[in-house]
Structure formats: C-alpha cells, structure tokens
Amino acid sequence: MRGRANPDVAAAPPEPLAADAAERAAAGVRGEGRRWTRLTLLALGWGLVLSGALLSAERLRALPGRARVPLDVWVAVAALALLAGAMGWATRRALRPRRAARVGDSQWVIAGRHFRRNRLAMAGLAVMLLLYLVTLLTPLLAPYDPAAQGDIVRSRYLPPSLEHLMGTDKFGRDVFSRVLYGARISLSIGFVAVGISVTLGTLFGALAGYFGGWVDALLMRFTDLMLAFPRLVLLIVVIALFEPSLWLVVLVLGLTGWMGTARLVRGEVLSLREREFVLAARALGMGDARILFRHVVPNTLAPVIVSATLGIGQTILTEASLSFLGLGVQPPTPSWGNMVADGRDQLIASWWITTFPGLAIVFTVIAFNLLGDGLRDALDPRLRT
C-alpha cells in the first residue's frame, strides 16, 4: 500500500546467489545508505570501547593503593572486555553479506527482521543496551562517590558546570554520579520485580489454562481478587506497615504485578492446548508437566516478553511514586525516584536536582515502551502492514 516490499516472501526464486544479487541490485542507493549507517555505528562502538578503556585505566590508577578494589569495579572491567568482544563480533558480521529472506525462516528470524526496520523500536533497544552498559560500567564512569558530601556549604546547589556535569544537590553530592548509580538501582528494581511478576504470572496462567476446571477457576478468582485491589494502595499498605527496605519494595512490586501476565498466558495456553503438537506429545506418553513447560509455555513467550518490557517502565514509575511518599528506596542510596522526590522543594530554584533524574526516568520508560511496542509489532503478524 505504501510501496514497501513485503519482507516475508522473497521476491526472487530460492537460488541463494541470484537472490542475494537481486536484493542488492534492488536495494541500490538504499543499500549504500545502510552500509554507511553500519560503518558509523561500528565506529561509534569502537570509540566507546576505547574511551571506556581509557577511563578505566584512569580510574584504576586513581584508587588509593591500600584499599582493595571493590567487586563492582572488576565487574565493570569485565563488562568492558565483553563489550570489546561484542564489538569485534559485530564488526566481523557487518563485513559479511546480509542474508535475504527465505520462506522457511522461523518466527523469530522474521520478527527480528521486522523489528530492525522499526526505527523507533531500534532506538528503544539502543537506549536499553546503553543503560545496561552504563549500569555495568558505573564505577568507571562516575566521577564522584554518590554519597560523598564534601564541604556542604561551598558545594551545595551548584548549577551544572564542567566539574559537576549535572550540578550538585543540597548536600553537595554530584548529581551526575548519583544519576549513574541511581540507574543501577532503578533498573535493577525494574528487572527483578518484573522478573518475579512474569515468572509468577506465567506459572499461574499456564497452570490455569492447561488444566482448566477447578484449578482454572481457583487461580482466576485469585487473580480477580488481586486485580480488584488498586496496586498503589496495596503497595502503600504493605510497605508502610512493614518497614521500607529495598528488598521489600522489590518483592511487593513483583508480587502485585503478575496478574496481567497470568491472564495473557492463560489465554494463549487455552488456544494452544488443542493444537496437534500437544495432542501428539500426549499420545507419545509425555507427562503433563513436561508438555506444559517444555512445549506449550515457550510458545506463549512472545506476548509475555512484550508485557515484561512494558512492565519495567511501569515499575520504575511506581517506585518514583512510592519515593514521593517516603516508602521507596531509602537514602542515601540514590534511585531516580527518590532523587526526583527529594528535589521537589527546589523545583525551580535548583531545577537540575529533579530534572536530570526525571528526564532519565522519562527517557528510560520511553525506551522500554518503544521497545515493547516494536516487539509487539514485530511478533504479531496482524499488525504488520
């Protein structure tokens, strides 16, 4: 309809060399542009690796001699090495020719192709990977200790400058370093909480959908029960009544977010249950558990991944709301949520204290949402043009 080639079916007969040549010929100018994009990205990636290596050398040299190098610095160095390796692999692959679409491609390969064409989704993926990297490399990237207060009177409320890229907060702590360390906390909370929810949700949904009957009825009633509670209220009730701590927050977030996934998985399993491969497996005498977890569930993963991705963004926002009420991550541990909440009485006067972590939240959540949307578009055939 808009002149885009349908990537699901090859335009040429299945003769590898001819198809390749045909595609390259058909690509023409577009192929050139793609190559330049790839080269630029490779260059940027190598630049990142090299500068990372330089920074870490600098940081390692600056550490006091007697102090043991903390574990997370080793992790960061390992991550840097891995990154270098990944860049090497990417470079090698970029130099190899691209494979044309084939009829027998699996669902994941097709989805990957769609995904790559969606620029916004790719941007989301890039941001997510960047965040991952930042989280791992934080000890090398952060110029200051996030809890170091310095001479408070002289160094508080400094606007962004060369020494303090994002300014300082009321205690004279460097906001940039806190944003970096806060990334670790906020993202970890997001991942772990969503991990818990998705696991629980898949479990409940699969059991309910597969076994049906009273198991289904019981589990679904329980799901309805949990859904009837407004999540934020339940969170506040539990965290306020028991004492706020990082693990409690993560746990409660995880335990209150599984319902959507459960329903989703149940729906998928219900429709998959009657398919031939399941009947065949049963005829072969496989046990229910094995059928369920090795054959049925993996096929339900597509929508689960989408909802997980979206859930991470939502969890980060919920943690920010909890921090506003004093129930989130406790100081002095920085999390983006509690940085935004803490800076709220200086919203205009010292705007950098709230704005930078706030923007970090916004862009992270946007990235995850774009990623999730892209995954959904790529994995659901009905949504492709």
Place this chain on the structure above:
Amino acid sequence: MIAHPFSPRAPHGWARPAALVLLLLLALAGCRDPDDARSAQAAGDGEGATPERGGVAVLAEHIDINQPMPLVFESNMDGDLQDVLYMALTRGVWRDGRLVYLLADESPMALAERYEYAGPDSAALVYHLRGDVRWSDGQPITAHDVVWTYQAVRDPRTASPRQDYVEHIDSVVARDDSTVVFHFAHRYPEMLSHSGLGIAPRHVYQDADLAQIRSHPTLVNPDQGRLVVSGPFQIGRWDQGQQMVLVPNPHFRPQPHLDQIVIRVIPEATTRLVELQTGAVDLVRPVPHDQIPTLQAQGERIRLEREEKRQYEFIAYNPAAFAPFADAEVRRALGLALDVPGILRALQMQDYALPAAGPYPPIFRDLYDPERMRPLPHDTARARQILAAKGWRDSDGDGVLDKDGRPFRFTLLTSAANPRRADVSQIAQQQWKRLGIDARLQQLEFNTFFERLVGREYQAALGGWAVGLSPDLTELWGEDSPFNIVDYRNPEVSALFRQALAQPTEEAANRYWQAAAARLVQDQPYTWLYYLDQVDAVSNRLRGIKIDTYGAYQNTWEWWIPEALQRGTPTRAGAAPADSPPSAAASGDTAR
C-alpha cells in the same frame, strides 16, 4: 487522489479542535488580582495602625483538625486550636523568658479575676471567677464547669491524655458559682499551670458516656456552632480534610475584628508555599528552613516570624541494643565527631537554630546556663583519641573501626516524615564515616518510628522533642518514664529530681533542675544537636498577629486586615459584603 480532510494539503482537520481548546483555555482566564496594586501601597502601614473590621484570614496547615476539645485533644494542631476556642482560669504567656499567668484584667481569655493560696502549707488555690462570661450558647460559665472538667480528666473512662494536670490534685470543689478551690497534694511550682487547663461546658457533656466522649455529637459535627466554646471564635463550618471556618463567638468580649478565619488543609509543602506566594493563604507554619531565602526574596508581601526554640533535636543512643554505647566516653566521642554548626550552615538553618548543650533551650531565662553547659565542640582529633583509647582501631583496613573483631557499625533510625531530620542524619552519617564509624540509615514512617523509640527497639535514633514550658525533666529522664528512651538511670540525678519536685517554689526547684541538667549533660545519654526556631511565614495583609515561643494562635481576637486588602470574600449567602473592592471580571470571582 481523493482530497480528504486529513491530507497534508488541508491541515485544518486537527487545527480546528486545537484552536477550540486554546480558546477554551483563554476563556478560563482568571483576572489578575486587583488587590496586588493596592497591597503594595497598603503594606506601608506599620503596626500600631487602628484595626479595621472585616476580612477573612486564611491559614494553611498540613493536617486536619481532629478533636478540638480540652479533655481529649492530642495533636499539636488541636492543641493550638484550644487557644482559640476555650478559655481557662488563667492564660499563660511567655514573657522575658518565663511563663507568666495572666488574669482577667490582662487577658480576655482568663476566667479568673484573682486567686490566692490557701490551706495548710498553702497547698490549695482559690480562684475567683469573673461573673460576666458566657458560653457560645449563652449559658454562663461557672465554677461548676471547672469542677466537671477536672473530674472528667481524672476519670479513667475518659482516657484523657491530660493526666499530668491532675496527678497532684486531690480534689476540685466549687464553693459557689464563682469560686473554685483546687486542693493539691502538696505545694509545688506547677500549681498554676496545672489548674490552667481549658474548661469544657458541663451542661453539654454531663450526661454523656465518658468512655465514648470522643464520638460525642458535638465533636463529630462541631460546625454551625454546635461545639460550645468560650473563646473568641467558634466553628462555623467544617469540611473534613479540606477546611475549617471559624466565625466570631457572639458572647466573647472583645469581639474579634475579622469576619472569619479559614484553616485550609494542604498536605504538600510546596503547594502551601505556592499558595502563600500567590496570596491565597495568609499564614503558613512551619516553613522549611531552606525555603526561607525564596520567601525573603518576596520582599514586602511576606514577613517571617519565629516561634523561638520550642524544640530540640538529638541523637539517642540505646546501650541495651549496642554495647559500645554503654560507655559515656564513647557517646561523647560520637558527639565530638559531629560538626553541628557546620550542619546548621549546610542546611541553611544557622539563623534559626542554636547548637544545643542540654535539655533547656535559651528561652528558659532561669534555667539556661551557657556558662556551665556548653555544646560539644567539633573535635575530630579528640574523638579519635577517645575511641583509640577505648580500643577501637581499624585493624582490617576496610575503613571501619573495630574492636575484638566487631566493627563499629550500627543503625540510625529517623522518621521519614521529617525531611530536616532525614537530611541531618545523612550529614551525620558522612561525618562519622570520616572517623571510621559506619552508621546505616533507616527511615521509618512516623508511627513505627515512635513505637520503636518507646519500645527501645533501636540502636541509635535521631529524633526531636518539643520543649514543654515547664522545667520538669522527669518525663524524659525519670527512671520509669516510658519516654526515657535510653533507659537512663543515675541515682544521683533521680535524687535531684525528687528534691526538685518536692520544692514549694519555682526558684527553689530551679536550682535542683539545673543541677540535674548539668549532670545529664556530663553523662551525654543523648547528643543534643540544636535548638530550633519554628519559622512561620505571614502575609503582610494579616496584622496584629503575635507569634512567639508560645505559638501563633494566641491572640486571634486582635488579628485584623486593612480594609483596602480585604478581598470581598463572600461570608453570607447572597449578600455582597459592603467593603468588597470592584473586581475586573464580570463574574466577580478571581480564579486563583
């Protein structure tokens, strides 16, 4: 190509609704406040100008009023409202560093014309009441109300928090309608204070079930004047969680100048300050200290007043939960490691707080002794010496002091509700870290925090106490007091307490209190951090308000607003107040 409204050549598809929305927003335009220009002029009027009638004062508080009745009130907000609603036998004011009890000739809130000591040992007080005072429902206020009030407080069914008032009272008897006698167990300095409780109307409550008095209809629905009071204002309207409107009590003399006082509940601090700056609200208390510079920049429109040094903040050490705290020298070292003046500067509180030396802030003229009791200096070297002498060294190079294999690591609790204390705890943590002391912070929601304190389930805690206006230290330091949160026991100090309580006069008792305080400071069961002024911000519109150590609601009948600044807030249905200024918009409302 079919031309359709959504093609790029015809952009008005979305533009039209957008324009509509814009128009709508413009139509919601509020007029600028026509009073702004006038207020700039009127602010020139100084104090001492003649009060003018009328006007509505709007106050912002962060929590709602709960149970504004002398027998049962608990919160500070309710306590403040007692000053406005109920008269008492005498009226306390803070003058020259001590609490003075005024009688009817000096304060319209005092019921008694005169009093005298009577009986053997002068352990009885006889009050002679004014004859001309009435409740808001017209009934006369008599000695029988006083008797009933004190009986109700003593009755265990009421579970009144005012037990300290009646602890030493044997009986309260009405000789006649205007004379009441208090029989105390012995003569002691607080007799006047303890007979100064707000008086409740007997005729309203005498038939009520005391155990259920908190659900009495006058307390559940106090508006429209159903709550019978004796002070200058009564409750006109109460929208729970939103606002309480106080209207003048027709039976109070002198009649207040204002038409209404509206107390609005605004939980979020930023919003309270915005409302103050836009002029929607006239008083905000308290103001966080780091907002003071912003408010000062407002210049003429807002002035800042202090309620002096009515609280102090401290770090309490619980030896039962962390053995190293049992040694007074160690506690002293922890105190020496803190740079309190630096903390105050860091939090921009240096103008409003004073490093604390002990339990008596400077407001107590007779008890504050800067010579004998000084705040701990900031002396990291000395702190290190003390700890080293006690055997604390960093033997494993991890930056934390240890002894016998155990690190100097404990948890410091604070209340999450108080951002200032949270801030101080973070700075304290850093300052201790330089010494090798590892303090972990934990913020708890207020109820839980308080419970942990009282239950002594904490290692160290950063808290604050409001300073009572009496010198009695036994609440916090008495051996059996539930609020002795560090379980402080020192026979010498307890003996001094006993002697102080046994003295008949204030002057005699004060010597013992001072001695006890000095001993306390030596023992350092707390590190006293600083005494704090509560800063209130008042719009210059509101005149005649007296704010000092005693509070902000002391003289509500004297508050007034210059006529030029009265906003013409409607106070009666239909009738436009005669003094309303002409407003620019047709609707006559300002959207503010």
Place this chain on the structure above:
Amino acid sequence: MLAFLLRRLLGAVPLLLGILTLIFFIVHLAPGDPTARFYSPNVAPEVIEQMRRNLGLDQPLHVQYVKWLKSFLTGDFGYSFGQMRPIGELLPGVLWNTLQLTLVSLVLIFVLGMLIGIVQAVRQYSLADNLLTFVALFFYSMPTFWLALMFILFFSLKAQQWGWPISFPASGMSRVGAEFLPLHAQLWDRVVHLVLPAAALGIGSAAGVARYMRGSMLEVIHQDYIRTARAKGLGEARVIFRHALKNALLPVITLLGLYLPFLLSGAVLVETIFAWPGMGRLIVDAIFQRDYPLVMATSFVIAAVVVLGNLVADVLYALVDPRIRAE
C-alpha cells in the same frame, strides 16, 4: 442468560469475602498500633489500655474479625479511629470528591487519547505519527507527581508572577467562601479548580490510551471491508468515523474497564499535592494513622466497585458476543 448472570453474581460473593479477609489480616498483622498516636509523655500506660478497650482492640484477632465482618455485612462500616465519626457518614462525601476529579480526568484521557490515536493510525509512520508518539510517550513516562508540581509552579505561581492572563489555583476544590456564591459561580469555581489536577492526572494516561487506540485502529483499517468501503468511493472521513472507528472502539472499551480502579484511587499523589479531599488521600492518611476501620472500609469499597464493574462489563460482553455465554 439468567443462568450466566446468576453464576457470575454467585462468583462475586466469595470474591468479596476473600477481599475482606485479605484486607483484615494484612492490616492487623502488620506491626504498628493505632493507639501509638496517643502516646505522649503525659499519657500513662493505663490510659493507653483504656483507649485500646474503647476501640475494641484488646480482643483476640479472630474475635475482632468476626465482629467486624458481621457489622460490615449489615452495612455498618464502623467508626474511624482517626476521625472518630461513623465511616458511613464520611465516605459518600469523599467518594463524590474523588469522582469529580477522576471522571473529568477520564473524559480527558479518553477523548484526547482517542483523538491522538486516530490521527496516528490514519497517518501511520508519518512525521505526525512519530512526533505524537514521542510527545505522548514523554508525558506517559513522567512521574505524575513531577508533572503535577510543574503544573502548579508554572500555571499557578509563575503565571501570576510573570503576569500571564491565565492563572489557576494551586490547591483545593473551591475558593474560600464559595459556599455563599450563586450556583453558576460555584460551578465555574469548581471547574477552574479542576483544570490543573485533572490535566496532571489525565495527560499521561491519555498517551497510553492513544497508543492502544492506534493499535486497534490500525488493525481495523487494514481489514478488507475498509478497503471495500474506500473502493466504493466513500469519503475518507466517513470511512474512518463510521466504519473503522466503531469496530476499533471495542478493545478500547475493555480499556475503560481497566480504568475502574483508577476511578476511586488512582489519584493518590495528585490529591495530596493539590489538597483535594478525595479517597486516595483518605486511604493514605488512614494507613499512616493505622486507622484500621477506615483502611478496611475504603479498600473494600474500591475493590467492590471494581468487582461489580467487571461483572457489569462481562454481562455487557455476553450480551454482545454469544460465544462467551456458551462457556
């Protein structure tokens, strides 16, 4: 049909009971004591004990549970510890306050969201689509309280300081003295006070609805019958609004169902910031004060509304889709 309805109704009853029990035990088993707020240096332990007796807290947990359940089921929601008044008196007013805010907000969310979604679907992958996606996502991803505070600062404080023609009140439901104004003025006053909170509450969620609407419209637009309609020569507007929209609306109506909990408690932070006396704020205050009866009553009301709302939605669906009835 009737059987289906009855089955669902009967299913709702144990659900509600389960909710009641869950709330009761969470709240009572947590540490913290409602009488803690009565502690003060002047209060003797006997007094606290008396308070506990007055409030019925001295009895064993299961006894309290049964007593509470009985009174609850007979419609007596009990007394709030914090406010010392019957909860039945307290709730309707607060509910109405919240509904004013959330209903207006919901209208904003869905109208704005649907409009944006339709524009995006019709102009898929164009600049407008990408731009709107980005802007919508931007607001969707902002913490609500940050947005609310920014609104107050810009449209209330700064608007007045910088002399803009429009300036909104920063808090409250109505101006001081509003009760004495004529009805139309009161209504206007309320609208003016609703603008900022409803916008802060609604803008983020509108973006969510927009994305959903976009997806749903896209699905419908690519169907054959739309192509047929176009081929028939019908104007684009008619195609979109009369044919596509109707079918695209169905999933969005499901979304409406998901917003039911939001109706009563989604505005916790906004209510606190704007000093709006609603359910969300009431619950949070009740939790912090350990006001058990109020926490339980409000949670129950919210949960009951959601359960009943889902029931109604299910019934509507069954009416529309015969396949479900057969289940």
